[in-house]
Amino acid sequence: MIATGLVALGPVTAVLIAAPPVGPAATGGLCLMWGTQVEVPRDVCDRVSTDSARRGRITETQRADAETAFTPAARVLSLLGNCFTDKGLPCRREHEPRPPAQADADRLIRDASAAGFDRTSARVADNDDPAPVGSLLYAIQIDDHICIVGYLRQVPSGLKGHDIVGTLPHGNCLDS
Secondary structure, X not given: OOOEEEEEEOOOEEEEEXXXXXXXXXXXXXXXXXXXXXXXXXXXXXXXXXXXXXXXXXXXXXXXXXXXXXXXXXXXXXXOXXXXXXXXXXXXXXXXXEOOOHHHHHHHHHHHHHOOOOOEEEEEOOOOOOOOOOOEEEEEEOOXXXXXXXXXXXXXXXXXXXXXXXOOOOOOOOOO
């Protein structure tokens, strides 16, 4: 028998946890994270839940405004990992998807800043982050109270999932 449950994480996020089968996959689970249904270790679901519970609450109006503000940032994220010539044209070589590296996080911060998002954080996620280990975790702070947080499992890959959430108690979008 498979048990399932829905964990409420405030007005923004919910994590759907389905008990995995017995055997090698017993440490995994199914999570709905930032609009994307993913198979991840259960501890990722727990980290997302813990992170969400610490965040300030936002209104639906704030959420809609932030989603509109996210449109130019979405372009930055979708181009991450692609190659461009000095003139800004795509390179001729193919862009094979690969795991993200810190250089991708650094480029994301630089490109987001150039697009007007000066309060952007990004890093390769570790086992304390609200994202799968090894993914590119990013947070774009829209204003003093609102963040767009998401992750990419590989680059280039375009957008995967993100959520619009309140800031953490210290006023930032991610812990250091």
